[in-house]
Amino acid sequence: MKVRAVYPGSFDPVTNGHIYIAERAAAVFDEVIVSVLVNSNKQSTFTVSERCEMAQEALKHVKNITVDNFDGLLIDYARREKANVIIRGLRAMSDFEYEFQMALMNRKLAPEIETFFIVTDPKYSYVSSSSVREIFSFGGSVKDVVPDFVFRKLQEHFKK
Numbered sequence: 001m002k003v004r005a006v007y008p009g010s011f012d013p014v015t016n017g018h019i020y021i022a023e024r025a026a027a028v029f030d031e032v033i034v035s036v037l038v039n040s041n042k043q044s045t046f047t048v049s050e051r052c053e054m055a056q057e058a059l060k061h062v063k064n065i066t067v068d069n070f071d072g073l074l075i076d077y078a079r080r081e082k083a084n085v086i087i088r089g090l091r092a093m094s095d096f097e098y099e100f101q102m103a104l105m106n107r108k109l110a111p112e113i114e115t116f117f118i119v120t121d122p123k124y125s126y127v128s129s130s131s132v133r134e135i136f137s138f139g140g141s142v143k144d145v146v147p148d149f150v151f152r153k154l155q156e157h158f159k160k
């Protein structure tokens with residue numbers, strides 16, 4: 001049986017940390033769908049099509065990864081896509097509490113779907129989309145933590 005995994009997130013924008021997690025997931029599972037959340041309580045900086053385009057570009061070198069988007073409950077989406085695994089990345093213990101609660105809630109809603117955590121490379125442990133946006137918007141360098149085309153998108157967006 002082929003195992004299809006969903007790696008969900010806001011990806012606003014995709015960072016090298018996300019790419020690392022997606023690549024490692026793709027080395028373990030048969031298919032990985034990197035899926036961008038459409039509607040969130042969080043206001044996003046990039047549109048869903050920009051976020052998908054950046055993720056697509058970042059992961060086009062990995063054959064068993066596709067990029068998609070979803071709206072509504074993650075478990076409904078996973079069931080529709082016949083995915084029985086959810087991937088989430090862990091950077092630090094501080095991520096764990098929120099991730100643990102989300103995994104338990106998703107298990108309560110969909111016991112057949114398993115959440116797998118992949119630990120990041122320590123060099124990405126401090127990288128988040130929100131810090132990338134904030135550092136860039138105040139003129140700091142984020143060149144080492146996002147791909148070049150994401151860097152250019154940030155320049156376009158913040159007109160730097």
Ligand code: PNS
Nearest residue numbers: 008009010011037072073074075102105
């Ligand atoms: O990159 P993020 O913002 O940390 O990703 C969070 C995400 C998209 C995984 C989470 O917010 C989510 O799954 N949202 C969809 C709605 C849902 O299913 N909520 C219940 C989670 S317990």
